Amino acid sequence: MQAHKQGKKISPLDITMMLLSTITLGLIITRLWFDVGTETANLLFKLDTLVCCILLSHLAYGCALSEDKAQYLKQHWIDILASLPLSEHLRYFRLLQIIRITQALYQGKNVLQLLKSHYQETTIASVILLLISVLTVGSISILMVESNAPGASILTAADAFWWTIVTVSTVGYGDLYPVSDAGRIVASFIILSGIGTFAAVSGLMASILVPQVKPDPQQQALLYEVQRLQAQIAQLQKQQTTNAGRRPFKAQKKRAKRPLRD
Structure with a gap:
């Protein structure tokens, strides 16, 4: 328990x-x-x-x-x-x-x-987890593929960490950049992840800043009553159409029962 x-x-x-x-x-x-x-x-x-x-x-x-x-x-x-x-x-x-x-x-x-029941907190938690994951994987990967590349500018742990932060924020100062093909692939992954992350942050800020309009109980009751009346009207129209279709059939049936005159 x-x-x-x-x-x-x-x-x-x-x-x-x-x-x-x-x-x-x-x-x-x-x-x-x-x-x-x-x-x-x-x-x-x-x-x-x-x-x-x-x-x-x-x-x-x-x-x-x-x-x-x-x-x-x-x-x-x-x-x-x-x-x-x-x-x-x-x-x-x-x-x-x-x-x-x-x-x-x-x-x-x-x-x-x-x-689902904690939407805003889930968004914040997802952004934090995504950022840390991208910083971890991106900085380690770029340091491994660029530290031994000819003409590389990303050589130390501080360079890799700074470059990853700049890249994931899509700022791109250009002071550090990958020179190898593997480094460019890592950079593409980080850029796309950064775009998705900041899109999630924008959606979260919009949901927080924009006030949510609470429905008026009287308006809800009136809307429910209108919907109920519409349903009743639709049912009556359906019954009227059905009865109108049955009347000619009944008239033909009565005519068939009349005896034929010579």
Whole structure:
């Protein structure tokens, strides 16, 4: 019963934070367990720090909205420790959050219903997840394909991260640019993703700024009454048409019963 109550408290932002936690675990495992080179390892560290800042902001926001802040901190102290930057080995505590949210979603209501019932929050969560995913995949990919290309200008982790931010925002200063075919393919992917992201942001801002007109109960009742009268009129017309078609048939039937005169 307690797990079911927790499942009701899960929000789209919680699901996004769970996915971001999975990304941080992947970044840390890749950095610590594999030899990816100095610049790539530095880039993974910067991306992990960015995600940790977002996770801490979400925890701070939840604490600010919580009525019992002491209870909130007591329940999420492991999440806070796992989100601290410069503490990579504590990041494995994120597995507990992933398991907790997964269980709550499994025992709670359908995920699609949850996302549909919180449209604005789902849009914000999707934009955050998409931006972090594009920054992560784009900066790592462009650094891997451009760092060893002849005449390349994207050589360091800072260059890759800055170029990805500029490209996903579709600004394109031109100070850094890909020179290889693989780099141009990565750039095309990032540009298209940026267009979709900012289109979603524009739609979200429009839904927030444009006031939603609430229907008047009297107008709704009047509209319902008009629709009911229209349905009755249509039914009467249908019956009248049916009766008019039956009358000639009855007249012919009466004539057929009359005896024939010599």
